[in-house]
Amino acid sequence: MTASADQCAREVLEVVPLVIRVIRAQMRRYRSPALSVPQFRALVHIEANPGASLSQAAEHIGITLPSASVLVDGLVQRNLVSREPHSGDRRRVTLTLTQRGKQTLQQSKENTQAFLAERLATLTEAERTKVAQAMHTLRDVFSPPQNS
Amino acid sequence: MTASADQCAREVLEVVPLVIRVIRAQMRRYRSPALSVPQFRALVHIEANPGASLSQAAEHIGITLPSASVLVDGLVQRNLVSREPHSGDRRRVTLTLTQRGKQTLQQSKENTQAFLAERLATLTEAERTKVAQAMHTLRDVFSPPQNS
DNA sequence: TATTGTTATACTCTATAACTATA
């Protein structure tokens, strides 16, 4: 069986929303404290890119700059992210995780991954390998453009 | 290369939010009129299950009953869905697509699938087949429970 | 009592438009 681009598109369009819903529900269920999916993704980006600018974060997450500004606002208010003026270019901000942010992200990662892993454990290893490979493929197709 | 449940979970957690964002952005971009992803999914369910109840729709979409009530409210106000009392059990509602709802869904399907297909067309047929198979697998893992 | 659905309330996410500050 082979898949045309259109058949493949149909599958993606049906299944991806299902998966994101399960992920979101689990993140919400977990309280210490709970993170939304976008908040989680922002923390992951800042962890991987300490000192990131807001524009970089917005691009990575795939949202507009104003949306990112509001999103980060919430994280700063919850003391998960530190937002400092950039030394040298005072238009920019410098985003880093606070100690609390690091801990929260670590816990949320463990929790959510463990939850997903538990579901995925029902698959055979061959099936999981195919899923992981497909995720790699989709990442290449749907990653935001790398401008900087 | 094989994938443990935890590695697979990590991949899913990273890639699925990326894909959903691209889908959402495309649906929003399209105006005639634009649908959100949940609205789209609700319409798909009602199309496939004419006369569906609100509870059924909520379960299929993976949201709570109050959320579904609000969501359908918006669709009724936009004249995309008809919400009638159920004959026989007056607690229930009967959801069907209006003519406008059918047209809008059809257009949105074509548009979004074509957009995704265009992206996926850069893959080889073997890659697309793997992606489609992986979607099937994930659907089994993450579908809401079928109670009724 | 149990089921189906709605309403009230509160947040978050997201966009576009308009703005400020800096380069």
Added chain:
DNA sequence: TATAGTTATAGAGTATAACAATA
């Protein structure tokens, strides 16, 4: 002028809690 970011405004999505109507 161009860039980085914020604020204003608006609408959708979502949850929990409380409620109403029907079975």
